[in-house]
Amino acid sequence: MNSLEHFNHYFQTASGDQSNASLIEFYRSVVFERLLKSEPEILDLGCGTRSIFEDLNVVKEKVIAVDFSNVAIEKTPSHTTINYLVVDLTTPNAFGKSKFDLIFDSHCLHCIEGYSEREVAFKNIYNALGEDGLFCAEMMIQKSYKYVHLPFKHVPTALELEREILESGLKIIYFLISPGMVFHNENGECDLLRVVCRK
Numbered sequence: 001m002n003s004l005e006h007f008n009h010y011f012q013t014a015s016g017d018q019s020n021a022s023l024i025e026f027y028r029s030v031v032f033e034r035l036l037k038s039e040p041e042i043l044d045l046g047c048g049t050r051s052i053f054e055d056l057n058v059v060k061e062k063v064i065a066v067d068f069s070n071v072a073i074e075k076t077p078s079h080t081t082i083n084y085l086v087v088d089l090t091t092p093n094a095f096g097k098s099k100f101d102l103i104f105d106s107h108c109l110h111c112i113e114g115y116s117e118r119e120v121a122f123k124n125i126y127n128a129l130g131e132d133g134l135f136c137a138e139m140m141i142q143k144s145y146k147y148v149h150l151p152f153k154h155v156p157t158a159l160e161l162e163r164e165i166l167e168s169g170l171k172i173i174y175f176l177i178s179p180g181m182v183f184h185n186e187n188g189e190c191d192l193l194r195v196v197c198r199k
């Protein structure tokens, strides 16, 4: 089973409830105050069946929420002005000439496993970010003393992630690690990293 088949299967059987309190808290406590525009053009990556921006005070018409799972996108809210699209972040030039003031990773990047696919994903993010825009991500990173392998996930060390970001051309302006954040899985614990970047 590849990653797309895995997520399509997951969304076929998922209950439909999707709330991600930590992403909302990240946006409210870290991202919002750093935005330079009051009505930003937003790209939400890996939105699943419901973008977190449905629940935030943003201009919904200015939000594009993407996911590579057509099954997830078919289950997104019908009465909304958020624009939901099936897009694979690992497709070269996935966003064409579009530019965004905020690119928000809704736990998508840590689901991209291959190094070359991750390189393309970061390149797409860099190309789609406006000059004064922000790229913001919350993701799992390895604890220093115990390596965790999670199926259909890529959990880098903090150093690996820092290198990936810098190699893409992005500049890191915020990098915070919360040790001991437990992700509910059978294989152990990861730390939580929040990062904010500019061009």
Ligand SMILES: C[S@@+](CC[C@H](N)C(=O)[O-])C[C@H]1O[C@@H](n2cnc3c(N)ncnc32)[C@H](O)[C@@H]1O
Pocket: 003, 007, 018, 019, 020, 023, 045, 046, 047, 048, 049, 066, 067, 068, 069, 072, 087, 088, 089, 090, 106, 107, 108, 111, 112
């Ligand atoms: C861990 S889930 C997070 C879903 C939702 N944002 C949430 O917070 O509950 C990761 C999401 O990324 C999507 N995804 C994984 N790889 C992707 C890719 N290459 N391009 C676009 N979306 C992808 C999956 O389909 C899934 O919806």
